[in-house]
Amino acid sequence: MPRSRANSRERAATTARKESILSTALECFAEHGVEATTISDIQARAHCSVGSIYHHFGSKEGVAEALFISGIERLNRGMLRRLGGCQSGQECVKSVVYFYSDWSARNQKLARYLHSRDVEFSPAARERLKSIHLAYITEIYRLFAPFVENGELRVLPLETYVPLISGAIQEYTRRWLSGQGSSPARVKELFADAAWNAVKA
Amino acid sequence: MPRSRANSRERAATTARKESILSTALECFAEHGVEATTISDIQARAHCSVGSIYHHFGSKEGVAEALFISGIERLNRGMLRRLGGCQSGQECVKSVVYFYSDWSARNQKLARYLHSRDVEFSPAARERLKSIHLAYITEIYRLFAPFVENGELRVLPLETYVPLISGAIQEYTRRWLSGQGSSPARVKELFADAAWNAVKA
DNA sequence: GCAATTACTAGAATTGTATTCTAGTAATTC
């Protein structure tokens, strides 16, 4: 049980160093791509040694995976916080679109990185992502359930809600982040309405 | 003007070898991922030399880019062929969803590869992809235009049609290809209806 | 307070793979 929970035994300096490595890695990846970024690049810009990176992350791929996972967790956490305050199904659904679009604009480098890859990862990382996603959609569904029960939202297969609601804005955002089209801010109403139409009863 | 047009000067054996390299690369990438695949892996399974790969594609990244681009072109070509025969806006829109879902199921390895990356590429490849995409949505819009004009479809910003129509099924398919949820075939009606609702007048 | 243990860092040495280079062979052109 190496990772993540109850890091009370982990020194503060360690957490700081790990975060500094991850944020430096994001800068490097954003500038040159993952493949073109070398461990030396990260090591030099994060002011740490090669050994330190390997001690904490095991490999370059390990850095990439940790960055991806922490990014997904941040996005999910933010989304759930935002949805917690919604009063109606419509508000809930539209908030998904608004939050996604705002978050991506505020965290462009990270959003771009999250869009780029999850297929190259180790089986372990993939399992981890799957379980994170399952926990996330379970929570999402728990928030939506009341509105399904009161007839405001359609009853649909569990795994279709996320694509139906956020698939379109995600695809638009992905293209915007890679240089096509204009800012999602200008079209998010359109996508929010479409999302609502897709799942309202 | 090295690439792509009027390859009449290119020997048949050459075309065959290039295609054999690309299809071998797809097998290898699908099995181990791009990073973990070595030039030797490809070279051995394609029964050619290292020099041959470098002569045709310049680098490992070059192989990955060529594979990606040819995949996108195949997908786009198939889509346009399919849409050519549609009589109504509704048929057109729903056909996009059906074709996307069917094509992905028929070409899983390639579909999976196409979902995985386009951010790591060279500026040249990115430009190429942009122009391919522009040509594609222009053609799509040409097919849709009559139905926009006769009032069957809404008037929307050009670059929103593709995400609104195929964003949701793409996201669902992406998740399916990486092991989550059940086959798109079982839910494609749902996504086709949602697509239609998003763009009908 | 101090020995023992653990967590972390450093950087040199190794290993493995992408890429380059030299030398060809087969096809085409003139």
Place this chain on the structure above:
DNA sequence: GAATTACTAGAATACAATTCTAGTAATTGC
């Protein structure tokens, strides 16, 4: 049929990921 071009081969090189050895700083148990 000579010259040129397209292609292939595989050895040599260069470079970057990873491993290894030797530390230093913090923490724990006494």
